Amino acid sequence: MTAAYVFRVTFGLDTAGVEADPARFETVVTKPAAEPGTEGWLFFRDELWRGEVNDERHLRSLATDWLGVPVESVTFSELRTDEATLDALREAIAASPEFDDPPRAVLHAHLGSSIRVT
Incomplete structure (x- = not known):
């Protein structure tokens, strides 16, 4: 098994001249964790504090890049x-x-x- 960070994410559709119903969605995003000691392994240190998102604005930006849609909110659930x-x-x-x-x-x-060992 590979470790993964699990987030709850809310995003909205960026519509141009049309209406969407619903225009806002909630989803679970699972981001693979880098192998310990390799590039990116300190994600937990850089992005999380006390089981919460350290800087929501920054993590919303990352999640927007991951999903390709404008993310409105992101919360950390667990390291699986x-x-x-x-x-x-x-x-x-x-x-x-x-x-x-x-x-x-x-x-x-x-x-x-927020560590879940499976």
Whole structure:
């Protein structure tokens, strides 16, 4: 299994001269997590704090790029992972000069209790 970040996203249709009903939709977006220690693996550190989106405006912009539609809101739901990938993430955190705290504290600080091991 590959780890993934799960978000709830609301977006609207950008209509030109027509009406759409509904014009606003809610969906679940699953973004694959980079392998621990590889480029992009610090997404959790850069985008999340205490299990919430750190900067909603920035993440809305990212989600707009992901989906190709104007995103109105985005909320973090969970990091979905398996035990082996979570262990690899903990090891990468422990080995990284980016962090002074133990991996458990780092993960809790950024993801809160929003880690689901499947």
